[in-house]
Amino acid sequence: MNILQVRNLKVSYGGIQALKGIDIDIAAGELVALIGSNGAGKTTTLKTLAGLLPAAGEIHYQAESLHTCATHQRVRDGLALVPEGRGLFGRMSVLENLQMGAYCRDDPAGIAQDLERVYALFPRLAERHTQLAGTLSGGEQQMVAIGRALMSRPKLLMLDEPSMGLAPMMVEKIFETICNISAQGIAILLVEQNAKLALEVAQRGYVLECGLITLSGQASMLLDSAEVRRAYLGS
Template sequence: MNMHRDILLEVRDLQVSYGHIKAVKGVSFTVRRGEIVTLIGANGAGKSSILKAISGLIPYTGHILFNNQDLQKIPAHKIVDLGISQVPEGRGIFGNLTVQENLRLAAWQRGDKQEIATDYDRVYTTFPQLKERCHQLGETLSGGEQQMLAVGRALMSRAKLVLLDEPSMGLSPLLVREIFKVIAEINLNGATILLVEQNANMALRLASRAYVLETGSVIMSGGGKLLSDPRVRAAYLGA
């Protein structure tokens, strides 16, 4: 059962409710080590809720297994220790902290100053704009720079699995391409990626596999050929 050993994240019958409203209605999917998997779907399909559940930010029923370990009872900050980092929707930059402090905070569970300094360099090499602004407050950054910082924080945590929630939101096509290039790089450097997107076109080009969500359920899944599936094209690619 080689396949089984390759599975990094397994989501089984995940259900998330906000009061009486069911946002996620029994979703199951898997992410294998080294993959880029994308969840695409319209607003309100339940994509963000799935990521929040994986990170332990919201209660859920069902099972989320990371490296075969059930995450149900593990508090959010310990899930980061296990190697899952999330770049949240809206970036979640701390505007009253400097760029470098934002990065430092993301390395919270790590003590080695030398390694942290190496990682600052790595982030600043990837995003030279951030280096120029390293002592500026987060709130002074543009939307694109904030997204770079959010991705930079994921690099700082040295995560095995990076969850990205709509990294393209509010960015110009040029910046979106740059961010997606960096996501591919992070993946080449060994991290597994779970990408949530409304920009299905970009996401499907990048991803090895995709799941299509509609009102809280998976309605389709597959590889890159989803791009040419007429239903996907009609619903998400405006074709």
């Protein structure tokens, strides 16, 4: 059964239509990549799914319509977004940021357990837990952002450009972690400009162009497709 089912999703900023009616399906535990060039509507799609933008069309999450579900309620149901630019609370410590991730939960034992799990995943964060998040390096900030999302115990994790602005070694580390999270059975919707990397780890992919899905299918098939290669892989 699909954990997320999007039908004919339309979003406008002022008079400009950023999404012109897109369909997306994600099965439970699946890793799906959403690729496309700048301004195609990738970030808009994730923001809309998280409830940050008003939209027309249908979003069904776990078989229920999200139409009347406010942003802050969606994360309670396990729909978490790691926003573009990471969106940390720079004036809070690493630990406080992680605690904010668990804001929607009230099982202290489970939260403590997940905190240990995040520290095991990113030992660097355990070392720096008292440091202000705003003073971390870009890679460390991305670790906090992903760790914070994991603290909400998501069923569907949406990642917006996790590789943006990171050194190649750090990108590798972050993508390893993404595969790791996926292996735990958490569904992932991954938005990336680095199409090759995203399609290599994903099971399926969607290509978004000017607010429309122009291609979709198995990730391996997209990697081989002439169109994708020409437009996004530079060959």
